[in-house]
Amino acid sequence: TIARDPLRIIILIAGAFFWLVSLLLSSLIWFIAVKASDPNDEPLQKGLLIFGVMFSVLLQEAFRFLYYKLLRKAIEGLVALSEDGCSPISIQQMAYVAGVGFGLMSGAFSMINLLADALGPGTVGIYGDSQLYFLTSAFMTMVLIFLHTFWGILFFHGCENRRWWEIAAVVVMHLAVSGSTFCNPLYVGSLVPSYMLMAIAATWAYLLSGGSAQNVRRFLLCKSCSVTGTWYLAGLVPSGLPGRSWVSAGGHRVVSVGG
Amino acid sequence: MTELSAHLPQFQHGQLTENFPDNHLSNTQESMASALFNTDQNDNSERRRHDNSERRRNDNPESEINGQPQNNIQQVVEQDEEEDEELTLKYGAKHVIMLFVPVTLCMVVVVATIKSVSFYTRKDGQLIYTPFTEETETVGQRALNSILNAAIMISVIIVMTILLVVLYKYRCYKVIHGWLIISSLLLLFFFSFIYLGEVFKTYNVAMDYITLALMIWNFGVVGMICIHWKGPLRLQQAYLIMISALMALVFIKYLPEWTAWLILAVISVYDLVAVLCPKGPLRMLVETAQERNETLFPALIYSSTMVWLVNMAEEDPEAQRKASKNSTYDKQALANQAQNEDAEADDGGFSREWQQQRDSRIGPIESTPESRAAVQALPSNSQTSEDPEERGVKLGLGDFIFYSVLVGKASATASGDWNTTLACFVAILIGLCLTLLLLAIFKKALPALPISITFGLVFYFATDNLVQPFMDQLAFHQFYI
Numbered sequence: 001t002i003a004r005d006p007l008r009i010i011i012l013i014a015g016a017f018f019w020l021v022s023l024l025l026s027s028l029i030w031f032i033a034v035k036a037s038d039p040n041d042e043p044l045q046k047g048l049l050i051f052g053v054m055f056s057v058l059l060q061e062a063f064r065f066l067y068y069k070l071l072r073k074a075i076e077g078l079v080a081l082s083e084d085g086c087s088p089i090s091i092q093q094m095a096y097v098a099g100v101g102f103g104l105m106s107g108a109f110s111m112i113n114l115l116a117d118a119l120g121p122g123t124v125g126i127y128g129d130s131q132l133y134f135l136t137s138a139f140m141t142m143v144l145i146f147l148h149t150f151w152g153i154l155f156f157h158g159c160e161n162r163r164w165w166e167i168a169a170v171v172v173m174h175l176a177v178s179g180s181t182f183c184n185p186l187y188v189g190s191l192v193p194s195y196m197l198m199a200i201a202a203t204w205a206y207l208l209s210g211g212s213a214q215n216v217r218r219f220l221l222c223k224s225c226s227v228t229g230t231w232y233l234a235g236l237v238p239s240g241l242p243g244r245s246w247v248s249a250g251g252h253r254v255v256s257v258g259g
Numbered sequence: 260m261t262e263l264s265a266h267l268p269q270f271q272h273g274q275l276t277e278n279f280p281d282n283h284l285s286n287t288q289e290s291m292a293s294a295l296f297n298t299d300q301n302d303n304s305e306r307r308r309h310d311n312s313e314r315r316r317n318d319n320p321e322s323e324i325n326g327q328p329q330n331n332i333q334q335v336v337e338q339d340e341e342e343d344e345e346l347t348l349k350y351g352a353k354h355v356i357m358l359f360v361p362v363t364l365c366m367v368v369v370v371a372t373i374k375s376v377s378f379y380t381r382k383d384g385q386l387i388y389t390p391f392t393e394e395t396e397t398v399g400q401r402a403l404n405s406i407l408n409a410a411i412m413i414s415v416i417i418v419m420t421i422l423l424v425v426l427y428k429y430r431c432y433k434v435i436h437g438w439l440i441i442s443s444l445l446l447l448f449f450f451s452f453i454y455l456g457e458v459f460k461t462y463n464v465a466m467d468y469i470t471l472a473l474m475i476w477n478f479g480v481v482g483m484i485c486i487h488w489k490g491p492l493r494l495q496q497a498y499l500i501m502i503s504a505l506m507a508l509v510f511i512k513y514l515p516e517w518t519a520w521l522i523l524a525v526i527s528v529y530d531l532v533a534v535l536c537p538k539g540p541l542r543m544l545v546e547t548a549q550e551r552n553e554t555l556f557p558a559l560i561y562s563s564t565m566v567w568l569v570n571m572a573e574e575d576p577e578a579q580r581k582a583s584k585n586s587t588y589d590k591q592a593l594a595n596q597a598q599n600e601d602a603e604a605d606d607g608g609f610s611r612e613w614q615q616q617r618d619s620r621i622g623p624i625e626s627t628p629e630s631r632a633a634v635q636a637l638p639s640n641s642q643t644s645e646d647p648e649e650r651g652v653k654l655g656l657g658d659f660i661f662y663s664v665l666v667g668k669a670s671a672t673a674s675g676d677w678n679t680t681l682a683c684f685v686a687i688l689i690g691l692c693l694t695l696l697l698l699a700i701f702k703k704a705l706p707a708l709p710i711s712i713t714f715g716l717v718f719y720f721a722t723d724n725l726v727q728p729f730m731d732q733l734a735f736h737q738f739y740i
Binding site: 046050060181 | 688
């Protein structure tokens with residue numbers, strides 16, 4: 001969905017770049033804190049690490065906001081330059097792509113050294129650590145990538161419609177997910193909540209993007225009954241946030257997140 | 260780029276005073292390598308400059324269909340101009356991707372080679388242009404040595420650039436062409452032979468000399484034809500990417516660490532100065548080329564698409580003067596036109612690049628540069644009938660090489676390994692994006708190196724020193740941010 005359109009690829013790479021910059025700044029702060037503290041004090045180091053993680057999360061969300069601002073300006077520029085007055089890409093698509101950009105970069109940074117080491121010889125958990133290290137890392141990374149994508153959509157939607165509570169919800173969710181990883185290697189404490197949060201975020205983002213239960217059902221069940229007007233689901237009331245233009249009665253509304 | 264080309268002539272004079280305790284081919288390798296990458300560097304710098312002018316000229320038609328500057332918003336906006344600007348931006352995105360892909364490919368090839376073939380990370384001596392060693396006792400000594408190395412390299416490059424400009428100004432095209440051909444010969448045959456040999460060694464593949472000779476011969480000859488004469492666009496692009504990667508690998512191998520980073524930094528500054536200052540050699544080269552309405556050594560510029568030259572045949576009186584060339588020109592132009600209509604959705608078909616290459620090649624060789632005006636050299640000429648789809652973007656091979664050197668060095672010597680490599684990669688791509696954006700805005704020749712290399716260097720050092728410990732700790736505790 002992204003590789004086809006050059007503009008989306010650029011937005012993707014720029015999103016990855018913004019995430020990278022946020023990571024850089026947060027690790028700078030952490031580094032300074034570590035250098036200024038006693039390196040032998042274990043609990044202190046761990047505490048600093050936790051502080052670093054929290055700070056990084058906040059900084060990531062701040063950079064997501066900055067990226068949103070940049071994309072708003074870019075959309076205005078694109079609209080001004082286009083012939084028919086509408087930009088070739090909508091803010092929702094940009095939100096999706098930005099989310100994917102963030103997610104991809106975060107996932108890559110989390111996993112790639114692990115993968116490189118996994119290619120070499122070794123035994124997992126030989127010193128008494130968990131044997132599921134690689135597996136859980138993979139799952140955690142995957143859930144984070146998905147979450148970043150959904151958070152991107154939610155966040156931009158919140159910024160667009162000035163629903164601050166949505167933005168706050170995204171930040172809280174991110175903090176919760178990162179916080180839950182603090183119970184690693186008690187994986188049930190981190191993976192399960194993360195996946196639940198992902199499911200919540202997924203449905204929320206889906207609904208925000210114009211989807212509905214009807215569309216899901218239609219997608220899953222009928223490739224055959226796709227003729228316009230035959231709406232056996234017409235009776236269902238679409239759920240979701242108020243104020244969104246929803247599936248008009250009798251019409252087909254195909255949800256395409258990000259195109 | 261120009262600096263490096265400056266090195267080449269010296270190399271070509273056969274200074275084999277290196278201490279290469281490598282295999283039996285090392286001495287010749289080094290000299291060839293240095294000679295080769297010198298020429299290539301020269302050419303690449305030429306390419307880059309030319310490329311910048313090309314880009315500029317490319318963009319000029321885009322937004323100057325009516326011969327007006329791009330920022331027309333303030334003026335009375337005609338449909339054409341609006342279309343041009345929108346097209347510029349839209350093609351801006353498309354062009355950026357057209358450059359992302361080859362740059363990415365080059366970097367991927369370099370990183371893959373560095374990671375797998377240990378030859379390119381083994382220290383087997385240094386080039387003659389970096390005579391001071393970095394294996395010193397004190398940090399201060401090492402710093403001093405690397406500064407001296409970088410200074411020598413840069414001064415050689417400057418000398419070479421100026422030499423090239425002088426040669427170009429006095430129309431010694433044969434010398435330049437001979438130089439280019441020798442360098443690409445060496446690169447295509449010699450370096451790829453070494454590369455292939457090392458790859459075989461790494462994977463323990465037995466290969467007899469006859470098969471090897473056949474392979475190298477075919478590879479080299481097809482490469483020469485594609486690059487200097489005619490060939491399918493994709494094949495030519497592939498060859499250019501391959502030779503850039505080979506050159507970058509040579510650099511990565513033979514430049515010691517601190518020297519390499521210093522050289523990267525200084526070269527981007529030099530690039531900035533040389534292209535933008537009024538008295539800069541690159542800028543003079545570009546302007547001279549523009550005055551003469553010809554392209555600069557197109558064989559060593561990566562071009563993402565062909566430029567439509569039909570207008571040249573119709574509107575360029577000088578071209579029409581040359582009957583023989585004109586006939587082939589028109590034929591080719593017609594072929595272009597037909598192909599253009601066919602390859603609407605594509606990057607622009609194959610023959611355009613040929614024609615441009617061929618024209619640029621033939622023109623200077625026959626000392627009639629006036630008749631060989633590429634579209635991008637004549638923004639005033641290429642007007643209404645030019646199809647905007649066919650405007651491509653050009654990037655000098657030197658830019659490819661230095662981007663790959665940065666990423667390759669990052670993957671070879673960084674403690675953060677893949678994180679650093681990835682960070683540098685993204686930084687370079689973003690720099691390229693910004694450069695193209697600036698190009699679309701300013702519509703003049705721009706150096707492609709400074710922004711990307713600056714971002715790349717900043718991210719390399721930052722990631723290696725700051726992010727790496729952080730990510731290490733996070734991975735150790737399995738925290739996720």
